[in-house]
Amino acid sequence: SQTIHQWPATLVQPVGSPLSLECTVEGTSNPNLYWYRQAAGRGLQLLFYSVGIGQISSEVPQNLSASRPQDRQFILSSKKLLLSDSGFYLCAWRTGYTGELFFGEGSRLTVL
Amino acid sequence: AQKVTQAQTEISVVEKEDVTLDCVYETRDTTYYLFWYKQPPSGELVFLIRRNSFDEQNEISGRYSWNFQKSTSSFNFTITASQVVDSAVYFCALSEYSSASKIIFGSGTRLSIRP
Numbered sequence: 001s002q003t004i005h006q007w008p009a010t011l012v013q014p015v016g017s018p019l020s021l022e023c024t025v026e027g028t029s030n031p032n033l034y035w036y037r038q039a040a041g042r043g044l045q046l047l048f049y050s051v052g053i054g055q056i057s058s059e060v061p062q063n064l065s066a067s068r069p070q071d072r073q074f075i076l077s078s079k080k081l082l083l084s085d086s087g088f089y090l091c092a093w094r095t096g097y098t099g100e101l102f103f104g105e106g107s108r109l110t111v112l
Numbered sequence: 113a114q115k116v117t118q119a120q121t122e123i124s125v126v127e128k129e130d131v132t133l134d135c136v137y138e139t140r141d142t143t144y145y146l147f148w149y150k151q152p153p154s155g156e157l158v159f160l161i162r163r164n165s166f167d168e169q170n171e172i173s174g175r176y177s178w179n180f181q182k183s184t185s186s187f188n189f190t191i192t193a194s195q196v197v198d199s200a201v202y203f204c205a206l207s208e209y210s211s212a213s214k215i216i217f218g219s220g221t222r223l224s225i226r227p
Contacts, residue, residue: 032213043118043219044203051213059214088155097213098145098164101205103157 002027006091006104013111019064019078021107023091026072031093033074034101035066038088050074086111114139116206118218125194126226133189133221135204141165143209146187148178151201151220163187191223199225 006023013019025031035047037060046059048066056066063082067075074091088108092101115138125131137146148160161171163180171178175192191198201222207215 034215036217044205044217046214046216049213049215057214090157092157094213097207097209100147100159100162101149101157101215102159106155108155 002093002102004091004093004102004104006089006107009105009107011107011109013081013109015083015111016080019076019081019085019109021076021089021091021109023074023076023104024072025074025093028072028093028095030071031095032097033068034092034094035074035076036090036092038090040087044090047076081109081111083111085109114141114144114206114208114211114214114216116204116216116218118202118204118221120221121219122222122224124224124226127196128193130190130192131194131223133191133202133204133223135187135189135218137185137187137204137206139185139206139208141208141210145207145209146180147205147207147215148187148189149203149205149217151203153200157203160189194225196225196227199223 003026032051034049036044038044050056050068063078065077088106090106091104094101117136144165146163150158168180177190179188201220203220204218
């Protein structure tokens with residue numbers, strides 16, 4: 001069966017520090033991968049999505065970036081965190097263009 | 113461009129009442145997919161239903177039902193005889209076939225069921 005893991009689960013970082021959140025999917029090939037952010041009490045904002053290795057579509061042109069070095073690995077990064085980067089980050093996957101998304105457990109980031 | 117609007121930010125009802133969560137979407141595509149997700153206090157997102165644009169039949173699953181109306185671009189979700197365990201944030205989402213794999217979500221509706 002397919003599973004998705006993301007880590008770390010919780011992160012507290014100072015402003016200006018770097019960030020790396022990692023997500024891996026098991027049990028499927030060539031998944032479409034997604035990063036969403038949920039600010040406190042807010043909705044889900046699509047940050048990046050990827051339909052293949054090295055293919056990244058960005059929805060948020062801020063200080064975040066994403067990479068997909070392997071088929072089932074999706075990484076969210078920042079060189080310098082801002083206070084506004086605090087939130088709940090969710091990785092998700094699906095196969096093809098029509099199915100539902102399956103979400104990871106989420107990573108809660110607090111920037112101080 | 114695709115857009116999903118959930119105008120109800122928060123809803124609070126007493127247990128056993130029926131409640132309807134509204135979802136209005138915008139798209140230029142004729143082929144698209146709509147979804148509902150539940151986010152309980154634990155934070156994980158739970159998939160509830162998927163509907164494609166060519167299937168306007170209403171769906172019922174236990175106490176949950178969904179009303180898809182293309183004429184009003186709405187995909188509303190009704191919980192019958194609500195229970196405390198239904199308390200969660202509910203999200204509606206849209207995926208356009210022409211936008212490859214992009215899926216966008218509404219801002220969510222926080223539902224509180226009071227005992």
